[in-house]
Amino acid sequence: MRELRVIGLDVDGKHIICEGRDPSDKFTLQVDDRLRAAVRGDRSLGQTLRDKEVKGVLRPRDIQARIRAGASVEQVAASSGMDISKVERFAHPVLLERQRAAELASAAHPILADGPAVMTLLETITTALVARGLDPEATAWDAWRTEDGRWTVQMAWQAGLSDNVAHFRFSPGAHGGTVSAIDDAASELIDPKFERPLRPVARVAQLEFEEQPAPQPAPGEEKPVPAPAPAPRAKRAKAKPAVPGWEDVLLGVRSSGER
Numbered sequence: 001m002r003e004l005r006v007i008g009l010d011v012d013g014k015h016i017i018c019e020g021r022d023p024s025d026k027f028t029l030q031v032d033d034r035l036r037a038a039v040r041g042d043r044s045l046g047q048t049l050r051d052k053e054v055k056g057v058l059r060p061r062d063i064q065a066r067i068r069a070g071a072s073v074e075q076v077a078a079s080s081g082m083d084i085s086k087v088e089r090f091a092h093p094v095l096l097e098r099q100r101a102a103e104l105a106s107a108a109h110p111i112l113a114d115g116p117a118v119m120t121l122l123e124t125i126t127t128a129l130v131a132r133g134l135d136p137e138a139t140a141w142d143a144w145r146t147e148d149g150r151w152t153v154q155m156a157w158q159a160g161l162s163d164n165v166a167h168f169r170f171s172p173g174a175h176g177g178t179v180s181a182i183d184d185a186a187s188e189l190i191d192p193k194f195e196r197p198l199r200p201v202a203r204v205a206q207l208e209f210e211e212q213p214a215p216q217p218a219p220g221e222e223k224p225v226p227a228p229a230p231a232p233r234a235k236r237a238k239a240k241p242a243v244p245g246w247e248d249v250l251l252g253v254r255s256s257g258e259r
Helices: 033-040 045-057 061-067 073-080 084-104 121-129 184-189 229-236 246-251
Strands: 005-009 015-019 026-030 109-112 139-145 151-159 161-170 178-181
Touching: 026 061, 061 073, 061 084, 073 178, 084 121, 084 139, 084 161, 109 121, 121 184, 161 184, 178 184
Parallel strands: 109 178
Antiparallel strands: 005 015, 015 026, 139 151, 151 161, 161 178
């Protein structure tokens, strides 16, 4: 080990300046609880602080703050290295709080262009999903607080093989409060025009096929009488020049009947 010598206190009052055998080698040492404990000979305090840093243990309020902001128990446990059972113990009351906020938001009234709707958010979404042939019971609700302290509510549902989510801003208040759409999916769900699909499908291009000329009869056979063309095609077919038969071309007869 290299031996250091204390030569003074830094101007910020939070670091001790040390130097090695060579006066040009300068070092700073932060003055914290572990250093003070070491100076006092209190080994237990220094050991306890070091164990907390190594294990990355979160305080209960830190766990709850992360859960309240939308993190799951598994995410908090994985990021902190804590046992999942310890995280669950402190996360449980906050998860109940999030569930309650989602329930209250479903009973709030969506904000439309002309003001709050008469129906609740749950009634509006149920009507929208049923109108589109989807099961309104196959939905999942969640809520969390953003940095500004307001509630964001998420409603998830499945359409075919695609998983979909819509987000709303919940504002508690009189008569259940109000909710406003955050994204396009939420706007479509509370749109009064329920006949419009949630995910519009591009229209299939209509291809126009040219009419093929009727097959010509072999020599000695009578020409088949063509079926009358449909009304939309009549004008277009009339504008086409007549196609002479092979015998007319051979005998030099024009399409008008003249030689």
